[in-house]
Amino acid sequence: MKTLLKPLLAALCLLALSAPALAQYQPRAYAPEDLRSLSYNDQVRVIRLEYREQSGGREIADDQLRFYVDQVNRSNWRFSDIKRDISKSLAGSTGPGPLPGGAIRCESPDNRSRVCRTPWSGPSRLSRQISDTRCEESRNWSSQNGQVTVWGGCRAEFVEGWGGGQGGAIRCESPDNRSRVCRTPWSGPSRLSRQISDTRCEEGRNWSSQNGQVTVWSGCRAEFVEGWGGGQGGTIRCESADNRVANCRTPWRGRSQLVRQLSDRRCVEGQNWSSNNGQVNVWAGCRGEFARAGSGSGGGDNGYTVTCASQNGGYTTCNWPPGQGRPRLIQQLSTQACIEGRTWGMAGSNRIWVNGGCRARFGN
Structure with missing residues (x-):
């Protein structure tokens, strides 16, 4: 009897010694390429196992797991696509190269900040959100030339902000009503193409543009494109914010x-x-929006013109440059009659005076 017990006790001892190693054993993820052939629970199981295997035992985030299951059942992702995407996710951005479509992935793990380099030198825009947390530029992600920064739980894919030419768009956002200046890839002014914020974006009230940049404030968040095509036939927008004077340059030299x-x-x-x-x-x-004045809108369109208005019906003078000759009335703009010598005339050789409510365009 003792002879039979000795081998049994030895086997039990070996089994006890090997128990810790068996406890540490983690089954490898195995699944067919077409994960749709598995039940929902099995899809979840193999994705969890694959993430643990690649991450060294960490658990996959619930929103990332849901994202993968959705991709399997809605976008026909295969198991190799899941494994590749997990690898890119753990690498922090795109791994050895960009994702299909030229996108990069940048993720904020555990709400921490993460900086991801981009293969393009310009700004970036969000193309696909992965996290349950809503990704909003300036609130939990931003881009500068050559990199994307995410924080606050934003996990998303990003693409180039514009195509590198003059016809692209840029996004500029006012976070928490603060002012923000955004550079543009074009040298001229900009115009709003798509509002993103609930706050209405109105030029002069909460956004403005100058050559080479857009400025937003008071909660405006929007996409902007080039204000004109560079020719003489475009338009510009000019706005008096809070009744203040605004001076807006035009791409044409004539009257507007x-x-x-x-x-x-x-x-x-x-x-x-x-x-x-x-x-x-x-x-x-x-x-308002302004364009170059048409050749048929007045007799002075091909020469020099000045608009002069009697402020509150009083005496007002306006500059008339030397060397332009004596001006003549081109177009009366007021309901009050503009009569030379009575409600308008010349004050010396370089100033026009108006009075009695006269408002008119003068030219040579």
């Missing part, structure tokens, strides 16, 4: 005309807007 009023307050030339060669001036709440 109002083509679309944006403000509730009526824009009347000479009363709250004017134009000189190379710029439009607005004040007293006028907000």
Whole structure:
């Protein structure tokens, strides 16, 4: 009897010694390429196992797990796609190269900040959100030339912010109502192409553009494109914010005309807007879009013109540059009659005076 017990006791001892090693054993993830052939519970099981295997025992985040299951059942991802994507995710961005479509992935693990380099030198835009946490630029992600930064649990894929040419778009956002300046890939002004914020974006009220940059404030978040195509036939937007004077440069050298009023307050030339060669001036709440004046809109379009208005019916003078000859009345803009010698005339050789409510365009 003792002879039989000795081998049995030895086997039990060996089994006891090997128990810790067996306890540490983790089964490898195994599944067919087509994960749709598995039940939902088996899909979850093999994805969890694959993530543990690649991460050294860590558990996959619930939102990432749901993302993979959705990709399997909605986008026909195969098991090799899941394994490849987990590898890229654990690498922090794109691993050895960009994702299909030229995208990169950047993820904020455990709400920590993460910086991911991009294969393009310009800014980036979000193309696909992976996290349950909503990814909003400036709130939990941002981009600068050559990199994307995520924080606060944002996990997403990003692509190049513009195509590198002059026809792309940039995104500029005012986080927490703060002012933000965004550079543009074009040298001219910009126009709004798509509003993102619940706050209405209105040029002059919470966004503006100058050559080479867009500025947003007071909660405006939007995408912007080039303001004109670079030719003489485009338009510019000029707005008087809080009744202040705004001076807006134009890409044409001649006179400008109002083509679309944006403000509730009526824009009347000479009363709250004017134009000189190379710029439009607005004040007293006028907000509008302006274009180069057509050749058929007045006799002075091919020469030098000045709009002069009698402010509050009083005596007002306006510059008339030397060397331009004596001006003549081109177009009366006021309901009050403009009569030379009575309500308008020359004050010396380089100034026009108006009075009695006269408002008109003068030219040579």
